Amino acid sequence: MSAESRYRFLLRAYPRSYRAVRGDEMLDVLLAAEEQRGRWSLLPEAATLVGHGLVARVRQSPGLRVPASVGVAGVALALLLAVLGAAQLSQMGLRGLGLDGYPHAWQVWRVWVDPRWPVQVAWVATAGALVLRRYRLGVLLAWTAVLLHGWLVLAGIATGWSLWWVGAVGPAWFISVNATQASWFVLTVTAALLLGGPARARRGVEAFPVGRWAHVLVAGLVGCVLAGVAAPVVFRLGDSMDVRLAENLRGGFVPLLLASVAVVALLRRSPYGRGAVALLAVAGLVPVLARWSDPAAVVLAGGTLFVVGYVAGAQRSRRLG
Amino acid sequence: MSKPLQEPTFLILTALLEQSQHGYALLADVERLSQGRVSLRVGTLYAALDRLTGEGLVAVESEEVVRGRLRRTYCLTGAGADAVAVEADRMADLARTARTRLRRLRPAVGGAR
Numbered sequence: 266m267s268a269e270s271r272y273r274f275l276l277r278a279y280p281r282s283y284r285a286v287r288g289d290e291m292l293d294v295l296l297a298a299e300e301q302r303g304r305w306s307l308l309p310e311a312a313t314l315v316g317h318g319l320v321a322r323v324r325q326s327p328g329l330r331v332p333a334s335v336g337v338a339g340v341a342l343a344l345l346l347a348v349l350g351a352a353q354l355s356q357m358g359l360r361g362l363g364l365d366g367y368p369h370a371w372q373v374w375r376v377w378v379d380p381r382w383p384v385q386v387a388w389v390a391t392a393g394a395l396v397l398r399r400y401r402l403g404v405l406l407a408w409t410a411v412l413l414h415g416w417l418v419l420a421g422i423a424t425g426w427s428l429w430w431v432g433a434v435g436p437a438w439f440i441s442v443n444a445t446q447a448s449w450f451v452l453t454v455t456a457a458l459l460l461g462g463p464a465r466a467r468r469g470v471e472a473f474p475v476g477r478w479a480h481v482l483v484a485g486l487v488g489c490v491l492a493g494v495a496a497p498v499v500f501r502l503g504d505s506m507d508v509r510l511a512e513n514l515r516g517g518f519v520p521l522l523l524a525s526v527a528v529v530a531l532l533r534r535s536p537y538g539r540g541a542v543a544l545l546a547v548a549g550l551v552p553v554l555a556r557w558s559d560p561a562a563v564v565l566a567g568g569t570l571f572v573v574g575y576v577a578g579a580q581r582s583r584r585l586g
Numbered sequence: 587m588s589k590p591l592q593e594p595t596f597l598i599l600t601a602l603l604e605q606s607q608h609g610y611a612l613l614a615d616v617e618r619l620s621q622g623r624v625s626l627r628v629g630t631l632y633a634a635l636d637r638l639t640g641e642g643l644v645a646v647e648s649e650e651v652v653r654g655r656l657r658r659t660y661c662l663t664g665a666g667a668d669a670v671a672v673e674a675d676r677m678a679d680l681a682r683t684a685r686t687r688l689r690r691l692r693p694a695v696g697g698a699r
Contacts, residue, residue, distance in 0.1 A: 289655040290656050
């Protein structure tokens with residue numbers, strides 16, 4: 266490969282429009298510099314060209330405003346985790362009170378204990394902090410959730426491998442680390458990484474739609490969790506129990522559907538990017554892929570792909586004008 | 587108070603004080619000015635030129651075709667010369683302070699200069 270074709274190849278890291286203006290000029294200087302400095306300079310020169318080229322691409326592409334769009338995806342995922350966490354917490358509360366008809370296997374003084382509850386509390390608190398515009402606190406809580414979840418997974422793995430001395434310092438005897446648990450951990454880490462820092466979380470929250478429909482959606486999500494809490498109590502009073510209805514209202518398809526609509530509404534209105542959509546797709550699919558044999562997971566995977574496809578299509582049509 | 591210039595930026599602007607130059611001449615002049623200490627990569631040079639042009643400190647003076655390729659010559663603007671002057675004053679102040687403190691600490695070393 267000649268020096269010219271080598272540098273032309275490296276310059277492809279820059280966007281086409283940039284190359285049209287600068288390409289020939291830069292190539293001229295690159296060839297002259299190699300003549301003067303020798304071929305040993307190729308590697309650092311290549312690294313610099315690729316680095317600056319990618320930065321130029323990010324700056325030029327209207328759909329790739331990375332910090333804002335990644336923050337948006339992070340806030341959306343944090344809210345989704347918070348909804349699921351609130352649903353599970355309400356379920357635990359009911360079990361603690363003996364109102365849901367499940368066997369009360371893990372009780373401490375009639376309170377049903379699940380070692381995952383601190384993680385769920387942390388995500389609900391994260392969402393609360395973001396809504397109250399306490400961005401630093403929100404990010405801190407998100408990373409707390411990651412640490413707690415990581416500790417649980419590590420303790421579960423250690424117990425599975427008979428490393429009792431690690432299990433002894435963790436509550437691993439409560440849970441086994443299966444594929445679902447591990448994949449939820451991936452989702453948790455993804456959300457925290459997307460939130461990144463306070464500035465990114467702030468941009469994500471500021472890009473949120475604040476119109477009438479957003480309020481309706483948030484009210485719907487909260488209503489689902491509350492109705493899920495109230496339903497077993499009502500049925501219990503009537504001496505009948507419909508656990509499945511309550512489950513669906515709390516953490517089932519209804520809140521998931523509402524949360525998905527909220528994410529779509531958010532991404533349609535905000536300066537999201539292709540990177541954010543791709544990350545959402547991966548983050549949404551990981552737990553589903555881990556439970557591919559579950560029919561509900563297949564439905565959820567289809568739903569996730571639909572949401573991502575819709576958002577990507579909307580983005581493309583907007584870009585094309 | 588304006589933000590201090592990064593060393594490569596200062597060197598590029600200083601190189602253009604003497605005369606307008608094209609890309610490769612700028613690379614060589616920066617290396618000469620820094621006595622071989624700063625060897626700019628081409629990608630870094632053009633990223634800096636993009637930024638400085640955007641900030642109005644540098645402008646394209648002329649364009650010519652050499653060996654079938656476009657070559658641009660860059661020159662310093664009035665704002666660019668001002669920026670170099672401010673930075674040079676800042677560095678001179680800092681150097682003066684450092685020398686004064688050195689003289690107090692080690693009169694033999696600081697005072698010898």
